[in-house]
Amino acid sequence: MLSVAFINPLSDEGKNVVRELGDFERVLADNDELISIVTESRSQEISDDSFIPRNYIDLAIKRIEWYVKKKNDRNFDNNIYEFLFNPEIYKFDIISYYLLCQAVGAKYGSNSRESRVLVESQGKIMEYRLGKLSKSEQTLAVNNILNSVVSLSHPRWTFFEELLGSKKLRLHEMILDNGEVILDKDDFLERFSSKIHGRKPDKMYEALIGTRVKELVMIKMVMQNTEDYISNVSAKSQREIEPNPILLQLADKISEVLAESARSYGFGGGSRGGSIRASALNPKAFPPCVKNVMEGIKSGGRNDAIIMFLTPFISYARLYPSVFSENISKRVSDIDPNLSVVEGEVMPLIFGAAERCTPPLFEDQPQDKVNLIAKLGFGMHETADLKNEGQTTWYTPMSCEKVKLHLPSLCKPDEHCKKIGNPLSYYNRMTWIIRKESQQSTGNEAGKTEAKTSKTQKDSK
Numbered sequence: 001m002l003s004v005a006f007i008n009p010l011s012d013e014g015k016n017v018v019r020e021l022g023d024f025e026r027v028l029a030d031n032d033e034l035i036s037i038v039t040e041s042r043s044q045e046i047s048d049d050s051f052i053p054r055n056y057i058d059l060a061i062k063r064i065e066w067y068v069k070k071k072n073d074r075n076f077d078n079n080i081y082e083f084l085f086n087p088e089i090y091k092f093d094i095i096s097y098y099l100l101c102q103a104v105g106a107k108y109g110s111n112s113r114e115s116r117v118l119v120e121s122q123g124k125i126m127e128y129r130l131g132k133l134s135k136s137e138q139t140l141a142v143n144n145i146l147n148s149v150v151s152l153s154h155p156r157w158t159f160f161e162e163l164l165g166s167k168k169l170r171l172h173e174m175i176l177d178n179g180e181v182i183l184d185k186d187d188f189l190e191r192f193s194s195k196i197h198g199r200k201p202d203k204m205y206e207a208l209i210g211t212r213v214k215e216l217v218m219i220k221m222v223m224q225n226t227e228d229y230i231s232n233v234s235a236k237s238q239r240e241i242e243p244n245p246i247l248l249q250l251a252d253k254i255s256e257v258l259a260e261s262a263r264s265y266g267f268g269g270g271s272r273g274g275s276i277r278a279s280a281l282n283p284k285a286f287p288p289c290v291k292n293v294m295e296g297i298k299s300g301g302r303n304d305a306i307i308m309f310l311t312p313f314i315s316y317a318r319l320y321p322s323v324f325s326e327n328i329s330k331r332v333s334d335i336d337p338n339l340s341v342v343e344g345e346v347m348p349l350i351f352g353a354a355e356r357c358t359p360p361l362f363e364d365q366p367q368d369k370v371n372l373i374a375k376l377g378f379g380m381h382e383t384a385d386l387k388n389e390g391q392t393t394w395y396t397p398m399s400c401e402k403v404k405l406h407l408p409s410l411c412k413p414d415e416h417c418k419k420i421g422n423p424l425s426y427y428n429r430m431t432w433i434i435r436k437e438s439q440q441s442t443g444n445e446a447g448k449t450e451a452k453t454s455k456t457q458k459d460s461k
């Protein structure tokens, strides 16, 4: 039978597994049982030794690697990580999960990028593991775990305040009645059967709630509990306990995996993104609409031009120019982990354009800075802070159609505009043309110099 702890490592069963570990140093020792479970997992790819975790620390790193690669790599091969979905691995997996939480909590705290990735990876692992179960196993596991994480039979929506506040869960994803969240089928039928006409109430329950909403709530609760656990470890390690060096080394390895991912995928050097790489901005390649805003807006539409139009354009052009061809939603910190590019390059350009408006935008409307931060995905705050990332969405640049509709005075098309549908596509196309032209002229110059040198050599003979 499936162990609940395989889905929710924070369950009582999961905690018992941790208590049974014994000597902590064992986490680094090669473990034959683990290796055998991994190599015998169905569909597991074993052609390369590096695919196989040999101990608890290796397994912990594989958990993070699976998540970042799955999210970013179009050629990702799940068979390399198939062992993560083999229920037989659960005891090893639980220990690895706790090692990750303790390493991240001790070194980076719960507001770090490492913590966010760990929490998200736990959510995805749970989702995939549940997806591999039969319908009846899935329903049983979801109900069991949900009952243990939501202790009340009729939770009020305020019970989920933390999840709603961090936007892990949205109110519209749940069914409410008098402020109470309805999850249970009998409860739903009792409250709504007499009000439903023309459809079967139990079918309505399945359509509106069913295992889908229960699973969503359960996964988000475990994610929140993971974040709370990391936060507790962090508080404890600051107060009393010197973290074990093994945990600190694991924390460094997690950071390396994320840095490698940013290098390979975030900056366009990986298998995705083709030739569109994030690099320093080239204002010569900006489309006419962006050049207009950069000069400063002298009449109406100042706020929308800077906040709605320029902020998404500049941030994506600098950090993630291939967003439309890759079609994977990312956060700013996936590409700029310390926000150094945002603070050093993106913000100064946007603030410069705001300053050149008449009157300067933030001088008479300083509250608009909050809207700018929100468009970058950092919530309604005055500064971009990693701990708030995800509270709002990182807005993608407006299409030409939208610009023409909402900010028509900005659009002064030139001949290149005919070939594109979005100012960001214009920018990518122009950077490519400029680069090609400069390569050609360098080639021509080199050719001329070579010809001149050989002529001089001939003359001197």
Ligand code: SF4
Pocket: 287, 288, 289, 290, 399, 400, 403, 404, 410, 411, 412, 413, 414, 417, 421, 422, 423, 426
């Ligand atoms: S057509 Fe598109 S890219 Fe060109 S100026 Fe208008 S909005 Fe900008």
